[in-house]
Amino acid sequence: MASFDFFHELRDDIPYNLHSHTQFCDGRASMEEMAAAAMAEGFSHWGFSPHSPVPLTSPCNMAADNVTAYLSEAERLRNIYRGRMKIYAAMEIDYLGPDWGPSHPFFTSLPLDYRIGSVHIIPTQDGNRIDVDGSPARFAQYLKEHFHNDLDYVVSTYFKQSLAMVKAGGFEIIGHLDKLRLNASAVRHDIESSQCYRTGVETLIHEIILTGITVEINTKHYEATGRFFPAPELWQMLRGTGVPIVVNSDAHHPHLISASRTEAIRMLRQTAGA
Numbered sequence: 001m002a003s004f005d006f007f008h009e010l011r012d013d014i015p016y017n018l019h020s021h022t023q024f025c026d027g028r029a030s031m032e033e034m035a036a037a038a039m040a041e042g043f044s045h046w047g048f049s050p051h052s053p054v055p056l057t058s059p060c061n062m063a064a065d066n067v068t069a070y071l072s073e074a075e076r077l078r079n080i081y082r083g084r085m086k087i088y089a090a091m092e093i094d095y096l097g098p099d100w101g102p103s104h105p106f107f108t109s110l111p112l113d114y115r116i117g118s119v120h121i122i123p124t125q126d127g128n129r130i131d132v133d134g135s136p137a138r139f140a141q142y143l144k145e146h147f148h149n150d151l152d153y154v155v156s157t158y159f160k161q162s163l164a165m166v167k168a169g170g171f172e173i174i175g176h177l178d179k180l181r182l183n184a185s186a187v188r189h190d191i192e193s194s195q196c197y198r199t200g201v202e203t204l205i206h207e208i209i210l211t212g213i214t215v216e217i218n219t220k221h222y223e224a225t226g227r228f229f230p231a232p233e234l235w236q237m238l239r240g241t242g243v244p245i246v247v248n249s250d251a252h253h254p255h256l257i258s259a260s261r262t263e264a265i266r267m268l269r270q271t272a273g274a
Helices: 004-009 031-041 064-080 136-146 151-168 180-187 195-211 232-240 261-273
Strands: 045-048 086-094 114-118 121-123 129-131 214-218 245-248
Touching: 031 045, 031 064, 064 086, 121 151, 129 136, 136 180, 151 180, 151 195, 195 232, 232 245, 232 261, 245 261
Parallel strands: 045 086, 086 114, 214 245
Antiparallel strands: 121 129
16 A cells, blocks of 8 residues: 555656546456556556445446455556556545545545545435436436436535535545536536536635645546536646646546546646746
């Protein structure tokens, strides 16, 4: 197990990625295949971060029974690549509420190198838990079926959950902090200018600045949508206050391990010089 102190080694000119998924969740390749692709691509630091177990049915999340096997495979690969590429065993942990998230003892007791905290699932007005990630088409369907077509409620709740997660702690990196806008903007194109959205994201950013946790720039959807998460207009605010930033591809396929990281790093350098 490493310590997140290794963050100081991660500069823009060092090929790293700390967010990837494999056969243990919804990834499309084995850990061995992903590591081999990362090595061939020239990465010197590679982090695995399967979607965490959750206490509900989810085809995207790893089963709790597989955590030991995952950690064992990470250790095996760490030994294989020792001296050539540093391998990290992490986890992208879903925050569901006070009863389940990165600060839960189940996760704090695991020998992970670092933890990514993310929100994909939020409570409905009726108290059910629904995944609001997925595709825009599925989001629109779920919005109607589970949230009474109340987009403002979904947006406000997403950011409230994210804020509560940051306050609860237990993780080092916040994943794709405004990714909801990908689906929300497909329903209402000007959602980012709405009061509920601006209040939500600004309050979250303020708390992130206070806590000093690391913010991920997620590049997974840039090629298809032209969007990074968080939005580039937030980068300068984050950098100006000294918030650490990492650029991650959120790779689910070996051929997408770099997934627009170069473009994000170029833009981030321009932001730093602004």
